[in-house]
Amino acid sequence: MEIRSPKSESEFVAYYELRWRVLRMPWGQPSGSERDELDAAATHVAGFDEVKRLVCVGRLHAVETGVGQVRYMAVEESLRGLGLGQAVLDELERLAKRQGISVIVLDARESAVGFYRRNGYEAVGEGHVLFDEVRHSKMKKKF
Numbered sequence: 081m082e083i084r085s086p087k088s089e090s091e092f093v094a095y096y097e098l099r100w101r102v103l104r105m106p107w108g109q110p111s112g113s114e115r116d117e118l119d120a121a122a123t124h125v126a127g128f129d130e131v132k133r134l135v136c137v138g139r140l141h142a143v144e145t146g147v148g149q150v151r152y153m154a155v156e157e158s159l160r161g162l163g164l165g166q167a168v169l170d171e172l173e174r175l176a177k178r179q180g181i182s183v184i185v186l187d188a189r190e191s192a193v194g195f196y197r198r199n200g201y202e203a204v205g206e207g208h209v210l211f212d213e214v215r216h217s218k219m220k221k222k223f
């Protein structure tokens with residue numbers, strides 16, 4: 081597994097496609113709804129398997145000085161529980177530290193809270209409810 085930022089246009093197409101397929105498509109959201117205005121300046125990380133297929137993604141963006149936010153973590157469904165999400169998060173945290181970020185905040189889907197807890201994030205409050213059904217918890221980690 082190769083964990084790095086996507087580079088070429090086709091890698092970015094695959095990057096956003098996986099983000100959409102995991103985080104938006106199941107709720108009937110159209111292609112394009114997986115993107116936001118912060119993507120242009122954000123840090124993107126993806127994992128590529130041995131045949132260079134993109135199988136996991138995650139994004140970091142700056143919120144304010146020293147504070148970053150992780151969003152859009154997604155692993156191909158058939159490959160969950162194998163350490164891929166961990167590898168993406170580790171790389172995002174490594175890049176965050178390099179950017180002078182010492183605090184990461186995120187809104188975790190309830191189903192993913194355990195994953196972030198295991199990585200040292202603590203719940204700091206209730207977050208938003210996406211598409212009327214996906215509850216989130218606000219979480220935070222200080223390096």
Ligand SMILES: CC(C)(COP(=O)(O)OP(=O)(O)OC[C@H]1O[C@@H](n2cnc3c(N)ncnc32)[C@H](O)[C@@H]1OP(=O)(O)O)[C@@H](O)C(=O)NCCC(=O)NCCS
Nearest residue numbers: 153154155160161162163164165166188189191192194195
């Ligand atoms: C959440 C997600 C990114 C985690 O990625 P993953 O590749 O499945 O997780 P990993 O295999 O890297 O897990 C790393 C560790 O976290 C644990 N873990 C993973 N998901 C967990 C969960 N939902 N609850 C509790 N622990 C979890 C694993 O057991 C593993 O611990 P271990 O090393 O002690 O065995 C992935 O399951 C996913 O894409 N889910 C759907 C989309 C989603 O909810 N994204 C997050 C939006 S906030």
